[in-house]
Amino acid sequence: MTQSTDAEGLPRRDRLAAEVVALRSRQARLEQALDITRLLAAEVKLDVLLPLIATKTTEALAADRATIYLVDHERQELWTRAVSKLEIQEIRLPLGTGLAGHVAKTGVTLLIPDCYQDPRFDKTWDQKTGYRTRSMLLMPMDNSQGDRLGVFQVINKHNGAAFDYEDLTYLKAIAASAAIALENAQLYEAQRESFVSLVTTLASTVDARDRETSGHSQRVAASSEILARKLGLEGDYVECIRLAGLLHDYGKIGVSDAVLTKAGRPTEAEWEQLKAHPRFTHDILANIKFLRGFEDIPIIAGQHHERLDGKGYPDGLHDADLTLGGRILAVADVYDALRMKRYYKPSFPIEQALAIIKQDAGQALDFDVVQALEASIPEIEAAVGHLRPGTEEETELGQDMPVQEEQAPTMAPNGAATGSVAAGKAELG
Numbered sequence: 062m063t064q065s066t067d068a069e070g071l072p073r074r075d076r077l078a079a080e081v082v083a084l085r086s087r088q089a090r091l092e093q094a095l096d097i098t099r100l101l102a103a104e105v106k107l108d109v110l111l112p113l114i115a116t117k118t119t120e121a122l123a124a125d126r127a128t129i130y131l132v133d134h135e136r137q138e139l140w141t142r143a144v145s146k147l148e149i150q151e152i153r154l155p156l157g158t159g160l161a162g163h164v165a166k167t168g169v170t171l172l173i174p175d176c177y178q179d180p181r182f183d184k185t186w187d188q189k190t191g192y193r194t195r196s197m198l199l200m201p202m203d204n205s206q207g208d209r210l211g212v213f214q215v216i217n218k219h220n221g222a223a224f225d226y227e228d229l230t231y232l233k234a235i236a237a238s239a240a241i242a243l244e245n246a247q248l249y250e251a252q253r254e255s256f257v258s259l260v261t262t263l264a265s266t267v268d269a270r271d272r273e274t275s276g277h278s279q280r281v282a283a284s285s286e287i288l289a290r291k292l293g294l295e296g297d298y299v300e301c302i303r304l305a306g307l308l309h310d311y312g313k314i315g316v317s318d319a320v321l322t323k324a325g326r327p328t329e330a331e332w333e334q335l336k337a338h339p340r341f342t343h344d345i346l347a348n349i350k351f352l353r354g355f356e357d358i359p360i361i362a363g364q365h366h367e368r369l370d371g372k373g374y375p376d377g378l379h380d381a382d383l384t385l386g387g388r389i390l391a392v393a394d395v396y397d398a399l400r401m402k403r404y405y406k407p408s409f410p411i412e413q414a415l416a417i418i419k420q421d422a423g424q425a426l427d428f429d430v431v432q433a434l435e436a437s438i439p440e441i442e443a444a445v446g447h448l449r450p451g452t453e454e455e456t457e458l459g460q461d462m463p464v465q466e467e468q469a470p471t472m473a474p475n476g477a478a479t480g481s482v483a484a485g486k487a488e489l490g
C-alpha cells in the first residue's frame with residue numbers, strides 16, 4: 062500500500078502527527094499563559110507581584126532569569142526590587158542606559174542571541190558574579206493608554222539556544238496581563254501610602270493634645286508590631302495591628318481637655334468620660350471605609366483596655382471575645398504607660414514594669430503576649446527609646462521608687478475600679 066504524501070513530499074500521517082504535537086504544545090502554552098494571567102490578577106502587592114511575574118516568565122520561556130523593571134518617570138530611572146540574602150533590595154538604573162534602559166526609552170523589543178556582541182550591554186554584573194549572560198529578550202511593557210510602565214528582561218534561554226519569535230509572542234501575552242496587574246498594584250500601593258499617612262496624621266492629633274502622653278500612640282504602634290511578629294504573625298495583620306496601635310486612643314478627642322489633662326484624681330463623672338474613650342475610638346473608626354485587610358482596626362483599637370478576666374472597659378469583654386490584636390495592644394499600652402512618667406506615677410525601669418505586667422499574665426493580660434513582651438524588651442526599647450521625651454531622668458526617678466501593689470497609683474476615683482496592678486497603672490494609656 063502506498064502512503065499518501067503532502068506537497069512537501071512528507072508522508073501525510075507524519076505531517077498530521079507533527080501538527081498534533083505542535084497544536085498540543087501551543088495549547089499547553091496558552092493554558093500556562095491563562096494560569097499566569099489568573100495568578101497575576103489575584104495579586105495586588107508590588108513586592109509579591111514583581112518576583113511572581115519574574116518567576117512565571119522564567120519558567121514559561123525556559124530561561125535562567127527574568128527581571129521586571131519599572132519606570133520611575135519622575136526620577137527618569139528604571140527600578141526593580143530583588144531579593145538577596147533575605148532582604149529586598151531596590152536596584153535603580155538611569156533611563157536610556159544599558160539594554161533595559163534603551164528599551165524603556167525607545168519602546169523597541171530586542172532579541173539578542175549574544176549580548177557580548179552588543180555594545181549597549183553592560184558586563185559589570187557578569188564580571189562581579191562570574192555569570193555569563195548570553196541570549197536576552199527585552200520587551201517594553203505599556204499600559205492600555207500607551208504609557209510605559211516598565212521593561213521585561215529575560216536572560217539565557219536554556220540549552221544555549223537563543224530566544225525566538227515564538228518566545229516573543231508568548232511574552233507579549235504575559236506582558237499584557239502583567240501590565241494590568243502592575244498598574245493595579247501601583248494604584249493599591251499609592252492608596253495604601255495615602256491611607257497610612259492619613260492614619261499617622263490622625264494619631265498625631267491625639268498625642269498633640271496632651272504633652273504627657275506625647276508620642277504614646279507611636280510607641281504603642283511600634284511595640285505592638287514587634288509583639289505581633291514575635292508571636293509569628295505576618296503580612297497585613299501585623300500592619301493592621303500597628304495601625305490600630307497608632308489609632309487606639311483616637312477616641313480621646315471625645316474627652317474634654319479639662320478632664321484629659323487634669324492633674325489630679327478624676328471625679329466619678331470624669332472617670333466615666335475617660336473610660337468611654339476606647340468606645341469612641343471604635344465608633345469613630347467604624348465609620349471609616351478601611352482598605353481590604355484592615356477592616357479589623359476599629360475592633361482591635363477599641364479593645365485596648367479590655368481584660369481577659371472581664372474587668373476591663375468599655376464593654377467588660379472576656380477572654381473568648383478578645384481579638385489577638387486587642388490583646389497585643391493591651392500589653393503594649395500598659396508597658397508604655399508603666400515606662401513613662403505620668404503626674405500620678407514615676408517612670409518605672411524595665412524590670413519593674415515587666416514584673417508588674419507579669420503579675421497579670423494569664424489573668425488580665427494574655428499570657429503568650431506577655432511572654433512575647435519579655436522576649437522582645439531589647440528590641441522594643443531600641444525601637445521606641447527615641448520616642449520617649451526625657452526618659453533618662455524619669456527612669457532614675459522610677460528606680461528610686463520600688464513599687465508594691467498597694468502603692469500602685471490609679472486613675473480610678475475610688476481605686477477599686479481597676480482590675481489589676483498593671484491595669485491600675487495604665488488607666489490613661
Ligand SMILES: [Fe+2]
Pocket residue numbers: 309310338339365366488489490
Ligand atoms: Fe487608651
